[in-house]
Amino acid sequence: MVFKRRDKRSWGRVMAEGFWPRGGWTRAAHYMKHRLRRLPDAPHRIARGVLAGVFISFTPLFGFHFAGAALLAWIIRGNIIASLMATFVGNPITFPFIAGFGVELGNYLLGHPGVMSPLEIFTDFGQASVEFWHNITSLFNDAPAHWDRLHRFFFRVYLPYLLGGTVLGIFSGIAGYYISLPLILAYQNRRKKKLRERLAKRLAAREAEAENRADPLVSGDDVGPSNV
DSSP states (O other): OTTOOSSOOOHHHHHHHHHSOTTHHHHHHHHHHHHHHTOSSOHHHHHHHHHHHHHHHTSSOTTOHHHHHHHHHHHTTOOHHHHHHHGGGSSTTTHHHHHHHHHHHHHHHHTOOOOOOHHHHHHHHHHHHHHHHHHHHGGGSSOOOOOHHHHHHIIIIIHHHHHHHHHHHHHHHHHHHHHHHHHHHHHHHHHHHHHHHHHHHHHHHHHHHHHHHHOHHHHOSOOOOOOO
16 A cells, blocks of 8 residues: 555554654654645645644644644635644644643633643643543433533633634734745745756757767768778
8 A cells, every 4th residue: 555654553652653753853843844845736725724734733622633624724725734734833842832822811811810830721621521521421320420620621721722722823823824835835936947957858868869860970870881
């Protein structure tokens, strides 16, 4: 199968490389940059995909970033593959900063006092997930459902994160669009120029070869009468 890995990775390795790629995050960033530039699509469509992926990465829709990026790219007529690749902006290194600034900005806009650290934010995410799963399983057993943590989590973390992350995502997505568009356009123009030059060289070589075959003096096929 085309592009199939020769060495099948275990689930543990997949999860570990999700937090720290084999070549490091710098190498992974360069790889994603080159892949984005080489996508076979119009530059403005690729840049719109970048906008969609970057924007979604700033939202607290964990687990739905790929689906959200693809949907938004489809709505704004951007490149869906580019949108999926641009979600790389949200990774284990950047998420603490995105979450911290997003929640703080959201609380400021909502008029909520206090500042939460990234550790507190993700701790609340974990506790809310546990309580949500408990409430789901309580539908099938006699355990009582609890909503106090979810209520606190929604108004203290999720709503501010959603509001602040949306604002930051809009500005970051627009910045990603205007940064990526000229880079992609310049790369594609340079690539087209190289292809034209390569094609011109091949055509010139073929014409020279055809002329050599047509000219007996050059090709050496007709040596003329021999002098005795």
